[in-house]
Amino acid sequence: MSAHLEVNGLSKSFGSVVVADGLSFSVAPGEALGIVGPNGAGKSTLLSMITGVLAPDAGEVVLDGHDLTRSSAASRTKRGVARSFQVPRPFTDMTVFENVYAGAAFGGGLRGQAGYDAARSALERTGLIHLSNELAGSLRLLDRKRLELARALATGPRLLLLDEIAGGLSDSELPPLIELIAALKAEGITIVWIEHIVHALTAVTDRLLCLAGGHVLADGPAEEVLAHPDVVEVYLGSTVEMEEAS
Amino acid sequence: MDWVNALAQGALLGGFYALLAAGLSLMFGVMRIVNLAHGLLAVAGAYVGVVVVEDAGLPLWVALVVAPLVLAGFGYLLQRGFLNRAVDLGGLVPVLVTFGVAVILTNLLQEWFTADSQSLRSGSFGTASVQLADGLSIGLLPAVTGLAGVLVVAALQWFLARTRSGRAMRAASDDPEVARLMGINEKHVYALATAIALATVGLAGVFLGMRTQFTPGYGDLVLIFAFEAVIIGGLGSLWGTLLGGLVLGVTQSLGSQIDPAYGFLIGHLVFLAVLAVRPAGLLPKVAVA
Numbered sequence: 030m031s032a033h034l035e036v037n038g039l040s041k042s043f044g045s046v047v048v049a050d051g052l053s054f055s056v057a058p059g060e061a062l063g064i065v066g067p068n069g070a071g072k073s074t075l076l077s078m079i080t081g082v083l084a085p086d087a088g089e090v091v092l093d094g095h096d097l098t099r100s101s102a103a104s105r106t107k108r109g110v111a112r113s114f115q116v117p118r119p120f121t122d123m124t125v126f127e128n129v130y131a132g133a134a135f136g137g138g139l140r141g142q143a144g145y146d147a148a149r150s151a152l153e154r155t156g157l158i159h160l161s162n163e164l165a166g167s168l169r170l171l172d173r174k175r176l177e178l179a180r181a182l183a184t185g186p187r188l189l190l191l192d193e194i195a196g197g198l199s200d201s202e203l204p205p206l207i208e209l210i211a212a213l214k215a216e217g218i219t220i221v222w223i224e225h226i227v228h229a230l231t232a233v234t235d236r237l238l239c240l241a242g243g244h245v246l247a248d249g250p251a252e253e254v255l256a257h258p259d260v261v262e263v264y265l266g267s268t269v270e271m272e273e274a275s
Numbered sequence: 276m277d278w279v280n281a282l283a284q285g286a287l288l289g290g291f292y293a294l295l296a297a298g299l300s301l302m303f304g305v306m307r308i309v310n311l312a313h314g315l316l317a318v319a320g321a322y323v324g325v326v327v328v329e330d331a332g333l334p335l336w337v338a339l340v341v342a343p344l345v346l347a348g349f350g351y352l353l354q355r356g357f358l359n360r361a362v363d364l365g366g367l368v369p370v371l372v373t374f375g376v377a378v379i380l381t382n383l384l385q386e387w388f389t390a391d392s393q394s395l396r397s398g399s400f401g402t403a404s405v406q407l408a409d410g411l412s413i414g415l416l417p418a419v420t421g422l423a424g425v426l427v428v429a430a431l432q433w434f435l436a437r438t439r440s441g442r443a444m445r446a447a448s449d450d451p452e453v454a455r456l457m458g459i460n461e462k463h464v465y466a467l468a469t470a471i472a473l474a475t476v477g478l479a480g481v482f483l484g485m486r487t488q489f490t491p492g493y494g495d496l497v498l499i500f501a502f503e504a505v506i507i508g509g510l511g512s513l514w515g516t517l518l519g520g521l522v523l524g525v526t527q528s529l530g531s532q533i534d535p536a537y538g539f540l541i542g543h544l545v546f547l548a549v550l551a552v553r554p555a556g557l558l559p560k561v562a563v564a
Contacts, residue, residue, distance in 0.1 A: 082452050102455035112456060120449040123442070131446050134439055136458030184458060 031094065033058040033219045034188055039078055039088035040243075041071075048074045049085065050243035056188075061210075061220040063230035063251070066240035067263055072223045073115060075240070076190045079221075080112050081105045092188065106136040109187030113194050115223075117173035119180075121166030125157055128165045128176060129183045136184025148183050154209065155179040171202055178209070189213060191222040195229045207232050227255070239263070276410035281532040282525060283413060289524025290421025291486070293517040294479045295497055296504035297427050298472035304511035305448045305468040306362060308369045312377035314498030316473060319380060320346055320480020321489050322388055324395045335397060335485070342477035350473030354466040362465070377494065384491035395484035420482045427475050428517040434471075435513075444468050503546040509556025518557055522549075 032055035039052040048071035056062045066072050077083035079090055081102035089098040097105055111132075120128050126148060133139050133147035152158040155175040160168065165176060174194055181189060191210070195203055203226070211233045214220055224230045230237065230251070237254040239246040247257040254260055299313045310316075323345050324338035353376065361369040403415040435441040447454040447461040454461050483489065483497065500523065508519025523542050530541030549557065 080456055082455060101460070102452075103458050103460045106456055106458040114453075118450055118453050120446050120453070122449055123445055127442060127445075131442060131454075131457045131459070135443060135446075136456075138458070140439075180457065 032056060032091075033060070033093060034079070034221070035089075035091040036075075036079065037089045037091065039075070039085045039090070041074060041078060041083070041085050047243045049078070049088075052088070052240075052243065052245060054238055054245060054248055056219055056221060059214070059217045059219055060236065061214045061222065061234040063227075063234035063237045064221065064223045064240060065225070065227060065230065065237060065254075065260075066246075070240040071243045072240055073192055076112050076192055076221075076223065079190060080110055103135075106184055107138060109185065110190070111136065111181035111184045111186035111188070112190035113174075113177035113181050113192055115193040115196065117170075117177045119165035119168070119173060119176050121164065123165055124161065125163050125165050125168070125172075125176060125179075126152065126161040129157075129179045132180040132183030133185075139185075147185070151179040151183040154182065156205070170197055174198065182213075186218060188219045188221070191220065191224070193224055194222070195224055195226050203229060227251075276408070277532060278529070280411045281528045283411060284417065285525035285528025286521060287413070287417040287421035287524070288528055289521035290424035290517075291417070291479075291482065291520070292424070292500055292504045292523050293520030294420065294424035294427055294475065294482065296501035296516050296520055297424070297431060297513065298474075298476040298479075299501045300505045300508075300511065300513055300516040301431060301472040301475070302469060303505065304513070305444045306358075306369075306465050307448075308358060308362065308373070308469075310472075311370060311373040311498065312380060312494075313373075313476065313501055314496065315377045315380050315384075315491070315494030316346060316349075316476045317480040317483055317497045317501075318489055318491060318494045319384065320477035321395065321484030322384060322393075322480075323477065324481040324484045325388065325393055328395055329393075335395070335400065335481075338395070338481045339478060342481045343474035344477075346477030346480070347470040347474040350469040350471075351466045353473075354469035355462065358469065359462050359465055381491050381494065388491065390490055390492070392488040392490045393484075394488045395481065397485040401485055416482075416485060420486065423478065423482065424520060425517065427478070428513050431471070431475070432513050440464070440467060500542075503542065506556060507546055507549045509559035512556070512558045515556055515558035522557070 034056040037053050039049050041049040052075065064072055074083065078085045081100060089096055092108060129151050130144060130148040134144040137147055139147050152161060155178050157172060157175050157179055160172060168176060178194060195206055207229055214233060222230060222234060236249060237251045238248045239254055239260045241263045246259045246263060247254040295317060299310055302308045302310050320342040323342040327333050327338040327341050328335055357372055358369060361372040397416060401416045404412045406412045435445055443459045443464045446457060447459055447464045451461050504519040504523050505516050507522050508515030522545065526545040527538045527542035531538035
């Protein structure tokens with residue numbers, strides 16, 4: 030099967046800091062890829078380049094065989110690319126509903142009632158419907174994380190990029206989130222999920238990719254990647270909760 | 276009764292100031308652009324009125340339709356052509372671009388219309404008034420102008436709160452990058468915001484031309500009053516701009532009642548007092564850093 034997302038030789042530097050150095054990988058349609066790596070490995074920057082808010086210095090981003098490297102972020106959203114942010118970035122002066130409606134109306138291109146229905150459905154799935162009329166700026170962290178997901182879902186994504194959506198959640202908050210992401214995968218949405226909580230990743234993803242220093246250290250089945258000598262080396266002494274992977 | 280009359284005239288004048296300032300407030304609210312060409316663009320609206328009414332001999336209401344359309348078109352192109360790039364560069368660049376636009380436009384207006392003062396003949400519409408009580412009469416033109424100010428602010432507020440494009444503007448104002456990820460083309464949205472802002476300026480300009488004599492240099496005074504209304508009310512808040520306009524209009528009018536020479540002075544003093552006591556304005560929307 031041909032790849033849904035292909036990242037070919039993506040490079041990016043900020044001054045002398047190299048955040049991506051010839052990154053290449055691909056994701057099949059409906060596949061879920063987990064990305065791990067130490068802080069500063071260039072994981073979030075990678076998502077910014079896939080979504081088009083950050084232009085790479087070199088390399089290309091290909092979706093369904095179309096080279097999107099020069100496409101605007103808005104047009105990529107309309108092609109089905111959506112992301113959540115590690116630190117939630119709601120439109121703080123708008124209500125929760127308006128936040129999600131923006132995703133449905135502009136990203137999903139839905140007008141009138143269809144837009145309202147899509148927004149409502151995304152709010153219901155993420156358990157935010159009862160907060161619809163609250164200002165997004167007043168939400169607590171868990172709900173802000175849910176809003177990130179709801180807003181991304183409302184755009185009608187085919188490729189969902191999650192940036193540490195589980196970070197900071199308690200043990201009781203985690204299972205419903207994992208369940209929801211697994212359900213999205215079951216619906217055929219391709220998922221690329223960056224996370225430090227490895228057991229959350231391995232519960233849903235088909236494959237892991239480890240990034241460090243802007244390089245792909247390892248790419249393959251979870252147990253192989255986690256046992257890879259370079260990956261172990263990178264993680265020794267780091268704060269990542271490797272023990273939870275067992 | 277003189278004071279009541281001054282209060283009523285001041286309130287209507289305040290509505291006019293709100294009309295003059297609404298576009299400045301909208302552009303700042305959506306794009307954080309401080310438009311130094313704002314006053315001059317109002318004067319340009321008045322000159323469009325001159326072309327329509329004095330040169331083409333069409334009725335006044337045509338000018339009230341044409342001037343907003345011309346200014347809106349200019350605003351869209353200005354934003355797409357220059358200001359969007361200036362916003363990307365950040366810092367003082369947008370302010371400098373609008374300053375440059377003001378300089379160029381002043382000279383063009385002098386070239387085309389000379390520096391002699393002109394006005395729009397408003398005929399009976401400009402002189403008619405209603406006597407409400409002994410010593411209290413309301414002019415038709417000031418009443419219509421003041422009402423237009425209130426309606427424009429209310430309409431803009433409704434537009435931002437309720438419409439698809441208005442929501443896109445609020446989203447792009449809040450976080451342009453996330454707005455792009457929601458599928459919003461923020462370059463177009465910004466251009467639309469400037470077009471709407473300048474449409475209100477064009478409308479204000481035609482009223483300005485009916486109320487007073489103007490020259491291409493008159494934009495400076497308009498800019499100062501518009502700024503004062505926006506700052507008194509609170510940056511980025513449209514209802515605040517309406518309130519700021521009313522405060523400015525009423526204080527100027529009451530000041531003139533004390534002594535005709537004091538009107539502008541007292542308006543400026545109240546502005547300074549608000550800056551000193553409530554630097555974020557009376558109805559602040561964004562925190563002043």
